[in-house]
Amino acid sequence: MTLLKTVCKTTDEVITALDNIIQQSISTNDRAGYFAVLYYLVTCRVKEEIIHHEFDDGPRMERLDVLFANRYLEAWHLWKEGRQPTASWGVAFRSATLAPAIILQHLLLGVNAHINLD
Template identity: 55%
Template sequence: MKPIESIDDVILILDSIIEESLKTASTQGYFAVLYQKVTVKVKEEIQNNYFDDGPRMEKLDVVFAKRYIDAYFAWKNNEPVTQSWAIAFTETRNSNLLVVQHLLLGMNAHINLDLGIAAAEISKSNNIAELEDDFNRINDILASMVDEVQNGLSSIWPFLRKLLSWLGQADNLLLDFSMKIARNGAWKFAKEIAAVEKVDWPKTITVRDKKVANKTRLITDPGKVIRFLFRVIRWTERGTVADKIEKLRR
């Protein structure tokens, strides 16, 4: 794999992960599709001068993306990854999970752990506050993708939007779990890790990783009622893994 130095490099590598997932019918493609959509949007907004500091945001995007990409290839090569990613990748083999659960597992590891680390990496401990406004703009972009993702999910499960409407969660299923947590928890963690000496980062990351990994139980075992509703959604699921990846990709 060639070095990742730009946002275009990130988009190309994500495309290769998606293509590999299509060939192997791997559910890992679900998160890769979502992430590529977000990355393309970030690139567009950098070009539109949406951020206070476009070059800094491209650097953040690259550092952030590398944590997922490095974890993806490490996992494929049976190398160690964070506990959060280990659970997310392991669960890609679980045929009982819905697409939305796979997406949430990826978001949990990447947003709730990786985003704070990436933000701290591109900031010195005495100026990370300067990043906060652009950090929040990244989260606004993530939130803006929710409707697009849920439209893709609804094409896989026509019953999904109606069911979520009954629950009053049609627009907040992904938003509440990941985007709001990212705006609060990930930023708090970014400041926390930026404030400690680099030699202490591994310990700080391990503590955070354990907390983030524990959140996966809310996704994989959400309780009897939600589990039943997920089962109902599953009954209406359409298409193969590759079909679902393509629908999310549109």
């Protein structure tokens, strides 16, 4: 695997990267974007909780959030470059190109790859 061309360093950068994936997915009617929407919403909530000091260690939580997000973003970029991401992300991304599944199925494939692999 290669590293991302641009590695996110803050939750704001992650939010921007996710928004870019969402916009690209909308413009290309790519169902793989469903997980990006879920991830965007979760990341916005994490950022909000950091701002309101809801975590014992906000800076540590931001580092964890960004590290975790970069794993997904790297898999996304590999897939979009026609390269092979990890097997679990490959399954999630390929499923979006096959016969339509319900949105929940797309979300669960992404959540499974992200939690169990990343």
